[in-house]
Amino acid sequence: MTGATGTNDPAARLTGLVRALRGHGIPIGPAETVDAAAVAGALGFADRERLREGLAAAVLRSSTQRTVFDPVFDLFFPLGVGRPEAAREQAAAPDVEELRARLAEALASGDRTALARLAGEAVDALGRYGSAPGSDGFSAHQALGRLQPETLLARVLAGLGRDSAGTGSAGAAFTDRLEADEVRRRIREFRARVGTEARRRVAELRGTERIAARAVAPTVDQLDFLTAGREQLAELRRAVQPLARKLATRLAARRRRAARGQLDLRRTLRRSLSTGGVPLRPAYRQRRPGKPDLVLLCDVSGSVAGFSDFTVLLVRAISEQFGRVRVFAFVNRTAEVTHLLTGPSAAPAGAARRILTEAKVAGYHGSSDYGAALRQFADEHLTAVGPRTAVLVLGDARTNGFDPDTDALRRIAAAARRVHWLNPEPPSQWGSGDSAALAYAQVVPMHPCRNARRLTALASRLLPV
Numbered sequence: 001m002t003g004a005t006g007t008n009d010p011a012a013r014l015t016g017l018v019r020a021l022r023g024h025g026i027p028i029g030p031a032e033t034v035d036a037a038a039v040a041g042a043l044g045f046a047d048r049e050r051l052r053e054g055l056a057a058a059v060l061r062s063s064t065q066r067t068v069f070d071p072v073f074d075l076f077f078p079l080g081v082g083r084p085e086a087a088r089e090q091a092a093a094p095d096v097e098e099l100r101a102r103l104a105e106a107l108a109s110g111d112r113t114a115l116a117r118l119a120g121e122a123v124d125a126l127g128r129y130g131s132a133p134g135s136d137g138f139s140a141h142q143a144l145g146r147l148q149p150e151t152l153l154a155r156v157l158a159g160l161g162r163d164s165a166g167t168g169s170a171g172a173a174f175t176d177r178l179e180a181d182e183v184r185r186r187i188r189e190f191r192a193r194v195g196t197e198a199r200r201r202v203a204e205l206r207g208t209e210r211i212a213a214r215a216v217a218p219t220v221d222q223l224d225f226l227t228a229g230r231e232q233l234a235e236l237r238r239a240v241q242p243l244a245r246k247l248a249t250r251l252a253a254r255r256r257r258a259a260r261g262q263l264d265l266r267r268t269l270r271r272s273l274s275t276g277g278v279p280l281r282p283a284y285r286q287r288r289p290g291k292p293d294l295v296l297l298c299d300v301s302g303s304v305a306g307f308s309d310f311t312v313l314l315v316r317a318i319s320e321q322f323g324r325v326r327v328f329a330f331v332n333r334t335a336e337v338t339h340l341l342t343g344p345s346a347a348p349a350g351a352a353r354r355i356l357t358e359a360k361v362a363g364y365h366g367s368s369d370y371g372a373a374l375r376q377f378a379d380e381h382l383t384a385v386g387p388r389t390a391v392l393v394l395g396d397a398r399t400n401g402f403d404p405d406t407d408a409l410r411r412i413a414a415a416a417r418r419v420h421w422l423n424p425e426p427p428s429q430w431g432s433g434d435s436a437a438l439a440y441a442q443v444v445p446m447h448p449c450r451n452a453r454r455l456t457a458l459a460s461r462l463l464p465v
Contacts, residue, residue, distance in 0.1 A: 014040060014055075017076040020212035021059065024068045025222055025453065032059045048077060064220050064239065071216045074196045075208050082204070084120030084197075094125055096146055103149060107186050108156045115186070119193035122147050127198055137205060140191075140198035147194075149187045156183050221452040225307035225424045226396075233306045236452060237313060243456050244317030250460045251321045291323035292388050292417065294463070297377060299395030300329045300355050301368045307424040308394045309352045311455060315392075316341055321463075326384050329355050331362040332369035332402075334376040336384075370397060370436065371405030378411040385415040390463065393421040393444070397430070397437040404436035409443045420462050422449040 018033050039054040052073050106114035127143030130136030203211040220235050267283035298308040319325045329337045340354045413419045421444050430437035449455050
């Protein structure tokens with residue numbers, strides 16, 4: 001491993017790695033940094049994979065952070081520098097069909113060394129773009145688009161004597177499916193190698209720290225609710241339980257602190273008379289026991305469904321912290337959906353689909369109408385809100401040109417103990433176009449909430465205990 005980061009100093013590489021990981025929101029303190037240096041000193045740099053695992057064990061606190069750590073590690077401790085050795089040995093750049101043929105052979109044999117070499121050659125031969133300094137670079141998307149490794153599945157299986165459709169006896173069909181799944185896994189691994197190689201080459205042109213900050217995907221708890229894809233939202237749902245446990249711990253700690261009550265100065269001074277005026281036994285105002293109620297009012301239209309879906313799942317997971325949790329959903333009509341989200345048959349993966357298909361949340365059109373939804377809630381469901389109830393409104397406040405009806409929100413706020421609005425859009429977009437966020441923000445506190453980390457922090461701070 002030499003000079004890809006512009007320096008051969010291992011300490012500079014290590015501190016650069018730590019700085020880049022901190023930039024992605026991974027908390028690494030001085031103690032973890034010292035531990036990482038000790039690990040690097042003990043393991044050495046000869047075995048790159050062993051060093052990777054050792055540093056990961058020293059600085060990471062959860063397995064979800066590996067999705068950021070691995071690509072950043074590849075930038076600061078690259079497998080090689082400059083043009084891949086295999087490409088240097090070629091007299092001329094290989095054409096696409098030649099690379100595809102060699103890739104099919106490597107996928108069939110599962111040769112990881114050959115796949116790594118082919119990833120470097122593919123980026124070098126097919127991923128280069130631009131012709132002027134400052135505008136040139138390497139694109140994994142371009143290289144994979146021309147190479148199309150997924151289309152090699154049938155060829156690879158044919159070479160193995162298998163049929164991708166899985167014909168024949170039940171046992172043979174099962175074996176064929178296992179074989180096909182293994183080849184698909186190797187293709188995914190090859191695509192990841194191409195991405196790593198492209199980032200490494202671009203980092204040599206643009207600077208490692210810059211590429212580590214911009215070209216590495218964030219951890220799952222920092223994924224933007226509004227731009228996350230289907231697979232990313234599924235990953236977010238899997239992250240609900242760990243986040244819920246963390247949030248429940250925080251709320252329980254707040255409850256314990258709150259149970260102690262505030263210092264009762266009058267009773268403390270009275271007690272001090274028996275000890276000569278020294279307040280040895282402080283007295284506290286005890287709080288009345290009981291848990292608050294929580295009502296969620298969620299926009300489940302397509303634009304913000306992922307945000308509302310994840311928030312409902314998170315609150316449902318911490319429902320034991322509240323006396324009662326009721327969930328209402330709306331697009332342009334409001335309906336209670338608590339029964340669809342509780343019970344053993346309420347699988348988290350199908351929550352959004354069940355709400356849209358089984359609850360009357362939309363009328364004659366499918367566009368969001370916050371004014372109509374808030375008005376219907378205030379007219380028909382306001383008995384769900386009392387002086388011990390906290391209300392969370394989830395949505396982007398985009399009314400599609402309909403009346404926002406802020407008076408309905410005022411009626412809800414007047415009945416509740418407190419109301420907070422969580423908006424997945426950044427404040428810079430509030431009030432733009434058909435957004436009524438600024439009007440609603442004058443009635444109840446509105447908070448930007450774009451990812452799970454922010455949501456967990458807000459829930460920990462805003463929810464009553």
